[in-house]
Amino acid sequence: MSSYGKFAYVYDELMADMPYPDWLAFAETAWGKYGKPRTVAELGCGTGSLTLPLAAAGYHMTGIDLSSDMLAVARQKLEQQPHGLRLSREGSILWIRQNMTEWELPEPVDSVISFCDCLNYVLEEQEVQKVFACTYAGLKPGGTFLFDVHHPNTLIRYEEEQPFVQDEPNVSYIWTCELDVPRREIEHHLSIFAREEGRPDLYRRFEETHIQRAYDPEWMKQELLKAGFSEVRLYADFEWMEADDSAERLFYVAVK
Template structure:
């Protein structure tokens, strides 16, 4: 299982091709429609690749993650950012180590986001319900909750298309998957080879196992409504199009 220890320090390199700009654009478009926030919390912020650009755009950000290693990398990235001094002087970014099932801040926020399929890592239905309930309580009236998840069919495609291989000068991996069809749950097994600095080209190998679960799209919508949210909408693949079974990634917008 992953503790995100060693993994945190190669995470950004492994995720370099992820569509962070698309997530940022989706959030900005949603907020243009539903109300521009000032204070935003990000659940599962990882190394801050979304938190920090949003802070640079003027939002007051709280990055929440369970991994202290991920938050340590995020803090370093914030300090090294061109606006790092402003962030620290104005307190426009804060990092909080909490479980998203139990997250709580001193004051409610205007918006909550959780991108990069973070909620797929919540693998029990009652824990999804806890995230929704906690997020509803943590928002101001009229606040928005934006998140994305893998469509269940995406996990099927992962198993069908495996194995995946990355071969870069500084980091490589071999990635295989095992799918539990009845639970819509997949185990990702990664053997990662990270080049050691100053070690004559030697690599260290470590193993990671990540478990994700996909949920019925309508069940997620129903549970958001049960938590108290209204006007729940679901879109597909960064597009403002109605989601169907051809979607790889589902985007939810829920309003308190």
């Protein structure tokens, strides 16, 4: 299984086409509906592709991730940003290495986000429940928890449509999948070829295995309510419309 070591340093190039602006827009729209936060914690912040622009927009961000390599890349990206962007509108960033199943901060925050299907990497129901409990505890009254996960049917589509191949000048991959249908759990196998810096004719190969699990949407909603959230809304695919089985991504908005 991946520890995001070598992978962290090619992650941004591999994920260049991810819809980060759409996640940012979803968060801003949700905050427009439920109250604009000042302090925001991001669970599974990775290399900071959402944390950084939110801090630039003026939010006091705490980026939480289990991978020290991902956080190292995030810190490097922050240092490489123009000075004016880092301090725009008094925003700030604190990076913390923690497991999202047991995260905690000294003070509660106004909102918690976790996008890019991070919760699909939590592989047991009891661990999902822990995430919900920690998040409820870490929010101020009236605070919001915004996250997205793959619909269970999306994992089926992954297996049906594999293999996936990306061929770029600096990094390429071959990606295959194996689906455990009863558990709604998928194992992603990636062979990644990354060009050595300063050696345009030399690529290094390394293997990655990532496991994700999808959960019944209604079960997740009920578990959020059991954790104490007073209101839980479910939407589909970055749109503010009701989710059904045709959705690829499920978006949850939970209010404390």
